[in-house]
Every structure is written in C-alpha cells, then in structure tokens.
Amino acid sequence: MKLDFELVPDSCWYSNLRSILSRAQWDFIRKDAYARAEGKCMICGRKVARLEAHERWTYNMETETQILTDVIAVCHLCHSVIHIGRTQLVGDEDRAIKHFCFVNKCTYADYIKALARANELHRKRNEVSEWKLDLTYLKRYIEE
Numbered sequence: 577m578k579l580d581f582e583l584v585p586d587s588c589w590y591s592n593l594r595s596i597l598s599r600a601q602w603d604f605i606r607k608d609a610y611a612r613a614e615g616k617c618m619i620c621g622r623k624v625a626r627l628e629a630h631e632r633w634t635y636n637m638e639t640e641t642q643i644l645t646d647v648i649a650v651c652h653l654c655h656s657v658i659h660i661g662r663t664q665l666v667g668d669e670d671r672a673i674k675h676f677c678f679v680n681k682c683t684y685a686d687y688i689k690a691l692a693r694a695n696e697l698h699r700k701r702n703e704v705s706e707w708k709l710d711l712t713y714l715k716r717y718i719e720e
C-alpha cells in the first residue's frame with residue numbers, strides 16, 4: 577500500500593519528536609523534509625499549500641526497539657489516514673477513507689481489511705511494555 581496506517585504503540589512516550597527535541601532542532605528537521613518534498617506530498621504526490629511533517633518508525637519486536645527511519649512531508653489528508661485512530665476520534669474518517677481508496681486505487685473492503693491488519697499489529701506491539709528508542713537517524717543532522 578502506497579498510503580498505509582502507522583499506528584504508534586500506546587507505550588511509546590517518545591513517539592513525537594517535537595517533545596524530545598528543542599524547537600530549533602525540530603524546525604530544522606521539519607524544514608529539511610519540506611525542502612525535499614518541493615511542495616508536493618511525499619506519499620500521494622499532490623501539490624498542496626501546506627505540508628505537515630510526519631515521523632516514520634519501524635518496530636523491532638525482538639529487541640523491543642522503536643527506530644526512527646525518516647521524517648517526511650505529507651498533506652493533511654495522508655496524515656489523517658496515517659493516524660486513523662485520532663481521525664476517527666474527531667469524526668473525520670469519511671474523508672480519510674476516500675483518500676485512502678483514491679491513493680491506493682482500492683475499494684472500501686480493502687480499507688477495512690487494511691485497518692484490521694493495522695489494528696492487529698497495534699495490539700501485538702502494545703504487548704511490549706516499554707519500547708527502547710533508536711534515534712540514529714538524527715545523526716545525519718548533527719554530523720553535517
């Protein structure tokens with residue numbers, strides 16, 4: 577799936593970079609993502625006036641480590657799909673469903689299946705009580 581859900585485990589206190597970096601550090605990383613995007617959403621490719629920064633993580637179940645892999649610039653609609661839990665809470669799921677099906681060229685049934693898969697993965701990751709944090713990705717911004 578080009579556009580997929582990225583549900584962050586409940587126990588990831590540091591899932592939001594904004595909360596661990598200084599304002600200046602976060603702004604630097606965020607703006608670097610916007611510059612790479614050149615005005616287009618890095619997932620759906622739409623040209624939008626306002627991009628949002630999104631942190632990408634992978635989760636190693638064996639070492640119980642959440643690893644930062646990228647910070648990308650996405651449009652609001654893609655971001656609302658990625659964080660579907662929050663989107664459902666604010667009652668904006670319909671627009672997210674439409675966008676998901678449009679970007680992935682799939683049906684509503686595919687959406688439901690993908691969401692079930694994401695929720696199952698989320699449940700498994702929530703069994704880890706404390707995720708370790710790997711921010712090696714950020715080194716590129718320090719060493720340059």
Ligand SMILES: [Zn+2]
Binds near residue numbers: 617618622650652
């Ligand atoms: Zn997008």
